[in-house]
Amino acid sequence: MDNHILLQALLVAIWAGIAGIDLFNGLFHIHRPIVTGVIIGLIFGDLKTGVMTGAAIELVWAGMVPLAGAQPPNVVIGGIIGTSFAILTGQEPKVAIGIAVPFAVAVQACITLMFTAFSPVMHKADQYAQEANTKGIERINYLGILTLFVFYFVIAFLPIYFGADAAKGVVETLPKWLISGLGVAGGMMAAIGFAMLLKIMLKKQYVAFMIVGFILVTYMNMPVIAVALIGIAIALYDYFKANSGDGSVRGVAKRGI
Amino acid sequence: MESKQVVTTINHTSSPDYYQNGATEQVVTKKDLNKMVWRSLLLQASFNYERMQAAGWLYSILPGLKKIHKNKHDLSESMKSHMEFFNTHPFLVNIIMGIVLAMEEKKQNRNTIRAIRVAMMGPLGGIGDALFWLTLLPICVGIGASLGQDGNPMGAVIFLLIFNAVHFALRFGLMHYGYKAGTNAISSLKENTKKVAHAASIVGLTVVGALIAAFVRLESSLVIHAGKAKIALQKDLLDKVMPNLLPLAYTLLMYYLLKKGFSPVKLIIITVIIGIIGKIPFPFGTIL
Structure with missing residues (x-):
């Protein structure tokens, strides 16, 4: 019996690793609960319950999609843990969802942490770029894939093998302020990336356009696409005004070839 | 046609933003473009909050850059500039790849390439969210889950088939379209690179302003x-x-x-x- 659950937990963990990679890379969407339900059903030898629970969880997550970088509760772990517990405990799909969602939220917090932790690696990548070391850049990306696999493997294996209560206990021992503090830092982190872009792109004559873009989103809640179209409109006007040659234009015309 | 030949002989080395080797030669083949579509599946392999998809983006276009820049100094400059912040929709990234590769192949000014990349990434992110997460995915999920609720495992298969047919048709189509559009647009715009860079910077900075408001979270x-x-x-x-x-x-x-x-x-x-x-x-x- 013990060996049996160990083998099943390992198989589930391998699937979690693959699906976890697919959530961000490949995006074949084999990570969706509707697919995971079939796989987990096959692993535990109860295809019908697996498929039905997967479909029920799928509908819960249908509206939870990553919009503008905001991450919803983790759909991979939600689907895997939910379906597994539905089959193992014989509960109906609705109860499985109740178990799955808290797990999925906790896992998403860990992903936030991982995305934060991977930031310093970019400076190694900068160094490889400087050296024109293409192999180095490739290694960094493969390392990212490996990290994702190991992370999902462990996260799925432990609760299936040791049971739900034990895993829940571990999550609860971490102080809440630490986890949410890292979440806040994750939200602020993009500021560093934008600041680096500004350091390169921002010249005095462009400050006005940055202000326009910022205000259109802040006060009018415009989607980024709309703001870009306004930017294009200004750029086109400026471009053809400079082209028409009706005097008073900046001195780009004098670029000798 | 004439202007195209004249341009290749301009001495670019005077400006630090131009590549040392300004010779333009078509080296990127259709096969290379297809290969890079497959590589772009790892766009978010090294995702992080500071540069987001930057290293994955560089990984995706690396075979093209290696073929284009045989000069080590140029390759290093190009790689450095592609390690800057990058984030867009993971499916629509291929059109940016096509255009940027065409520009690199034509040895455009690095500032212009950067400005085009930045100007495109934000809007495409928005379009992709609307197109895939809010339209294609719900439709496919709806079809698949209605079968699955009755315990029919074919729901999963049908879901994957429909979703990926659209997904990969778009990826390959956009890559080749972007590359062609980029190549054509550049030869006609080439004399005006400075003005194009200026126009692209206007769009780029407008988008960055918008992205700061949309992405940075602090309350x-x-x-x-x-x-x-x-x-x-x-x-x-x-x-x-x-x-x-x-x-x-x-x-x-x-x-x-x-x-x-x-x-x-x-x-x-x-x-x-x-x-x-x-x-x-x-x-x-x-x-x-």
Whole structure:
């Protein structure tokens, strides 16, 4: 019996690793609960319950999609843990969802942490770029894939093998302020990336356009696409005004070839 | 046609933003483009909050860059500039790849390439969200889940088939379309590169301004008790001055510190410390 659950937990963990990679890379969407339900059903030898629970969880997550970088509760772990517990405990799909969602939220917090932790690696990548070391850049990306696999493997294996209560206990021992503090830092982190872009792109004559873009989103809640179209409109006007040659234009015309 | 030949002989070495080897030669084949579509599946392999998809983006276009820039100095300059912040929709990235590869192959000014890349990534992110997460996915999920609820495993198969047919048709189509469009547009615009760079910078900076407001998240949850009055710092004070004041201020602070010579790693550490301190439950509440 013990060996049996160990083998099943390992198989589930391998699937979690693959699906976890697919959530961000490949995006074949084999990570969706509707697919995971079939796989987990096959692993535990109860295809019908697996498929039905997967479909029920799928509908819960249908509206939870990553919009503008905001991450919803983790759909991979939600689907895997939910379906597994539905089959193992014989509960109906609705109860499985109740178990799955808290797990999925906790896992998403860990992903936030991982995305934060991977930031310093970019400076190694900068160094490889400087050296024109293409192999180095490739290694960094493969390392990212490996990290994702190991992370999902462990996260799925432990609760299936040791049971739900034990895993829940571990999550609860971490102080809440630490986890949410890292979440806040994750939200602020993009500021560093934008600041680096500004350091390169921002010249005095462009400050006005940055202000326009910022205000259109802040006060009018415009989607980024709309703001870009306004930017294009200004750029086109400026471009053809400079082209028409009706005097008073900046001195780009004098670029000798 | 004439202008095309003249342009290849311009001495670009005078400007640091041009490649040392300005010779343009078509080296990227259809096969290369297809290969890079497959590589772009790993766009988010090294995703992180500082540069987001930058290293994955560089990984995706690397075979093309290697073929285009045989000069090691040029390859290094190109790789460095593609390690800058990048984030877009993972499916629509292929059109940006096509256009950027065409520009690299034509040895465009690196500032122009950067500006095009930045100007495209934001809007495509928005289009992709609407197209895939809010349209294609719900449709496919609806079809698949209705079968699955009855216990029919074919629901999963049908879901995967429909979704990926659209997904990969778009990826390959956009890559080749982008490359062709880029090549054609460049030869006609080439004499005007400076003006194009200027126009692209206008769009780029407008988009960056928008992205700061849309992406950087920083809010205070502090409530100040002044006698009987309660003032919620964010809602009653900061939002009255300007919504998104803190995200803008924080971005400008990071910009200022970068210019002062702070390394990005230092800025990450500062940010994490601020985040954690912000959530410590002080007697007067949490700051963030």
